[in-house]
Amino acid sequence: MPAVGCARTGWQNREMTTAGPQRTPRRSGSLQPVELAQASVMAALCAAIAIIAVVVPFAAGLSLLGTVPMGLLAYRYRLRVLITATVAGGLVAFLIAGMGGFMTVVNCAYIGGLTGIVKRRGRGTPTVVASSLVAGAAFGVFAVAALTVLSRLRHLIFDSMTANVDGVAAIMARVPQLEGAAERLKADFATALHYWPILLFAIGVGTILWVSLVGWWALSRVMTRLVGVPDVHKLETPIGDGPIAPVPLQLLDVRFRYPSSPKDALGPVSMTVQPGEHVAVTGANGSGKTTLMLVLSGREPTAGTVQRPGAVGLGRTGGTAVVMQHPESQVLGTRVADDVVWGLPPGTSIDVDRLLGEVGLDGFGERDTGGLSGGELQRLAVAGALAREPALLIADEVTSMVDQDGREGLMSVLSGLTRRHRTALVHITHYNDEAEAADRTVTLSGNGASADNVAGPEMVETAEVPVASTAPDRPAGRPVLELRGVGHVYGYDTPWAKTALSGIDFSVHEGDGVLIHGLNGSGKSTLAWIMAGLTVPTVGECLLDGAPVSEQVGGVAISFQAARLQLMRSHVALEIASSAGFSMYDQAKVTEALNTVGLDPTLASRRIDQLSGGQMRRVVLAGLLARSPRALILDEPLAGLDAASARGLLRLLEDLRRRRGLTVVVISHDFAGLEDLCPRTLHLQDGELAAAPTNAGGLP
Template sequence: MALTGAHDARRAGSLRPAELAHAAVMAALCAATAIIAVVVPFAAGLSLLGTVPMGLLAYRYRLRVLLAATVAGAVIAFLIAGMGGAMTVINCAYIGGLTGIVKRRGRGTPTVAVASVVAGLAFGIAMAGALAVLVRLRTLIFETMTANVTGTARILERIPGLEPFAQRMRDDFATLLSYWPLLIIASGIASITFVSLVGWWALSRVLGRLFGVPDVHKLDAPDPSEPPADPVPARLRDVRFRYPGADHDAFGPASLDVEAGEHLAITGANGSGKTTLMLMLAGRQPTAGTIDRPGGVGLGRVGGTAVVMQHPESQVLGTRVADDVVWGLPAGTHVDVDRLLDEVGLDGLAERDTGGLSGGELQRLAVAGALAREPKLLIADEVTSMVDQQGRDALISVLGGLTGRHQMSLVHITHYNDEADSADRTVDLTGNGGSADNVEMVSSAPVPEASVVAAHPAGTPLLELRGVGHEYGSGTPWASTALRDIDFVVNEGDGLLIHGLNGSGKSTLAWIMAGLQVPTTGECLLDGAPVSDQVGAVAISFQAARLQLMRGRVDLEIASSAGFDYHDHSQVVRALAMVGLDAGLGLRRIDQLSGGQMRRVVLAGLLARKPRAIILDEPLAGLDAASQRGLLSVLEDLRRNTGLTVVVISHDFSGLEGLCPRTLHLEKGVIAPAPSAASSTGGGS
């Protein structure tokens, strides 16, 4: 019995998968910063940036997570930059760790001062003890210090009137050396205290801004004390949820049930609370009301609850497909990896590098990883919104049969009517839920026919691509061709849709057209000059709008993006009005916006810069039908009334005819005819 308890204690104290993942990422960031600070001349000041990841670890996790990251980062830095790199990582870990722990415990500068004095005293005593044993090293250090003091004194003696001061310097230094242990200890206290206070002053301000960003959609870690996992059936009664600092409920009041073994579709407009419902089903406690379950939620545990999110690249941790399937499972858990991969359509890919998978394949890998935990409840949160039509079809094929093949419930959150139709039951959250009718659902559309490239509208050529090709990793064994022989023209006021499957080269082409990437061959011209020499003239809106919003408030974001003073309220109002947003939204926090509002805020900041053209990467992803129509209406008005040139990269085609009369189809890096209806609806991505 005693042995079992000791074993459990050790297991409880070991690093959990989430802690290990965060330690690895933060160690890599700190090590990279330390290596740059040591290797690049005059870049030592950059080492202060390495304290940020270490400070975040110390603030959010246990001390042993920080220690693991420190050891890993120091080893990496030592192998590349020598002892200087390793010591830089250790210094960053000390300053970041001290700041993070003090912040976490709600203390301030006095605590840092006391802790740094203690640390300095310990460091000084350790150094004095080492020098007492290493006599030759002590002699060498003291002779070096004496030579420096003597040289400085001789320089001062050449200055009239400073001869007595120079002699006093020699005598005082000789006296201090006779009490060298006290000198070493005092120097340790002074240096450590100074570094600690400076690091605290700088890092606490950085962390203060990071902590001020509410992580409202963070999944709560499972409570070790919760009862054994048994999440379904779940009964929600008069449930409400309000995020901290918000002035209104994000969800409810609503009542609904999730039955054992059912496939339930959750639909609703943007902002109706779908993601909030997902968080509560995954363990977040409601602000009001009750959620009754037979047992615990068991998030991420075997037999508990598993969640698959909408961004494929954010949920894959293993570098090998087979490793990612079992990532985070308890030691000794038996998993038939080949069977799971075959079930999700990834048969034969167990040894593949996850970095080479398409978006649809990454999502199916995430489903396999979830199934490896044999969950009783699987939540799929808009998992098809970021993948192409083939990937979407493959995912729906996998999800549609899960409840029949496994003893589990599936909650599928979606905007697409064909996905909701495949469920046993649908709950629409529009108007606080309760309705079984789907309103404002997004319809799938066939791939539009590709336009003849030469038949572009009459007008002044704006963007010209001539023989554009691009190869990643040129001259290395890992060289990969993304584009070949791309030729087309985009005229003033044109609307162009670029379509292609994942991996076809669309994003690379978008970056080249925006001037952010220089093509390996050929040229991309804006008004007859290389677009790479005019960065900013062609604006680009990324697929994940939230990642492009860098400020905490809407008006600050728009002003920063457009380059004007945010105190000029009239410009903020004009920018918001341009994309159909109310002026009062300017004072809202970014994290309080819906997905559609975030996209419009990005668009407002970009358009306020008056670009020559704008590129929109998947502008409709994750939006309900009403939000899609609203955004498209704004873009169509801008193109019609202001002559804005628009290039859209999208997997969604419904409703884009008015904005983009031309279509260009990419296939394996070359311009090709649009796929036939038969080929565009089958297979995986």
């Protein structure tokens, strides 16, 4: 599904000369797709928290967590987005947990909404107090008016309150020194009930004020950290309602600088994109390729001129579609066929089966998207983009998670668009053969662009599928990892059961290097999770030093395909320390961990979001290696890396394997340069170990 962002585009022939950050203008009108998506996700999260808080005994305090998603909605979006989320979450909570669940969602929305709006407007505690007094007064007046009309309910509530007070007074009367105080309590309460409207109004104001201040104190600190995380790579939807015409497109001396950054992330860049043209964009990591994608899809540049005949039409039929590097962020439907048409106008006729067949997902329409591999998710994202028949398709490293057969198929589909539909294609890539297939190449160097195939950085070379083999010098002795008859079935013993692995037998010894490869969906990631102890196989066993690895989670470290999704902390030092289990203030250990992976120790204070893709992968490795794992599993470690970064990472891993005896298992679609790191090669086919085809197409 093409991603849709959340602010402004739709501008044309506009020159930007300012360099400072700009606040997104507030929208008017109906909710945008991204606002609906955000409201639904946050409503579901708040409703789930509210239900747990009501249903689980002694869990009422968890309801405070529900203020966080509502606070973020209020801070980043319009009030009507918060109201929509409140209504949706409240109804879900009411249906499952009754009135208690509904009121919990409403309370979370009030506290979160108040905090988010006050934060967004740059106000502080005095504003919270003033707003709380107004809200408390309104609540008090409403309560008094309601109980005035509902006299029976009023008497029931008062009888209950009186019984509670009498009970407290009875306990106090058993203490000789408190007999008088007990009588005064009963008398004073009876007097207060005589003036019940004043009492109820005061309780309403006091309660709302207290809850608001406590919520502000707790939530504002959470939001200060959350809003400090830069959302720099989001796409932005257009505000204008003019005709959609994203091409022909021309950039003249365009620059872009992210807020609070000391230097430009892109530019100056001058380039054109004509209808039906295939343009490849290349460059090293950090040269501004993803930033260029944002500008082409509608984000306003810091300086320079962007000219197009009409609106960007991001995510709209006939407009601009974007397929990003990590497909997990673009797949929204739970069923493959639903995800292809998600967000399209009602009544749109789409041949879903044909689109899925084009991208190599024939017969996947009824599959659950949660069970797709990384490459299959990438193909699904492309299918969702094609469903919009875009005039401009921007593909950002779309083949990085796809096997070589699928890579050729996807490139054939994308290239065919420029011939069959006159769709302009801008393809960001590191692969030399993909760049050569384009009509023109634009190379980014980090301080500008050179066009028309001017020599640029070294490109990633593709290599032949290696032959499945066992190195003759494999270390002898007891293995570190041992898999015996391992098989795994998703949805076991259900009508939706799907076999992912079957009859897997192999061993990994100390200091061994093993490459595991196979087509998308062959079971590689499932095998990686089993070897890391994160998944228990349905049949067979996976042993680490002779004991089940699932009982020794952490003994085998795993680096996921998308390094950014594995980095959970805000700063490098905190991330490494948290992963390795020592204090972030132990500078010696942090420095040692950074040196181990070849990173400058000065990066310890750097924010995670300020790192390049290669640096993020190394930070993940630094944290994992600092735990001294028995083995290290790397799932697609070269995806998205330029040639220099990939070569440096492989050199580092080879050195660690030889010098420290590190046991390495690599799962990859990219084979160039892996010979020294992984002398052994295993080939997965349909969930089973098999011999890989030779270069001539036969069997070894």
